[in-house]
Amino acid sequence: MESSAVLRGVLVVSLLVVLCHGQTSQEVSAEDLEVGRNEPAADRELVEALEVLLDKVHNRVSMEKRGSIPLCGIGDRCAMKFGPRIGKLCDCGRGANCNSYLLKCI
Missing domain, CATH: 4.10.40.30 (CART, C-terminal domain)
Structure with a gap:
């Protein structure tokens, strides 16, 4: 008798976990879409800044290795x-x- 009650409890808890997990993943994806609209301009600026930095470092390294x-x-x-x-x-x-x-x- 007790084992069937424990089994029912485990089934109810697992059902609640599955239902709650589906709701949280939908909310996260909706938030990601809202935040993603504003980021491309900032990402482009970061990429441009990194390219300038890499060019400077590459020029410095190439000048150091003239005899390589x-x-x-x-x-x-x-x-x-x-x-x-x-x-x-x-x-x-x-x-x-x-x-x-x-x-x-x-």
Whole structure:
């Protein structure tokens, strides 16, 4: 007898949780739509400010690395063999390595 009462109580509570969860998600989505209308102008301003900052940082970094080795793509020659030594022509990009046998970025 007691187990059926506990089972009924659990079912009622789970039903209330499911019903309440659906109501809160509808209210949140309506609020998000109202707030979303005013944000694109602010977002554009932030993006423009970040682009200006990134350009300044990129220019500063490029001036510091004047003597650095240029980047080469996958499949390009990245080294030249000078007898027993190997010299670099360019640096392979991220995720690629210069193969010392083929002398190409792989």
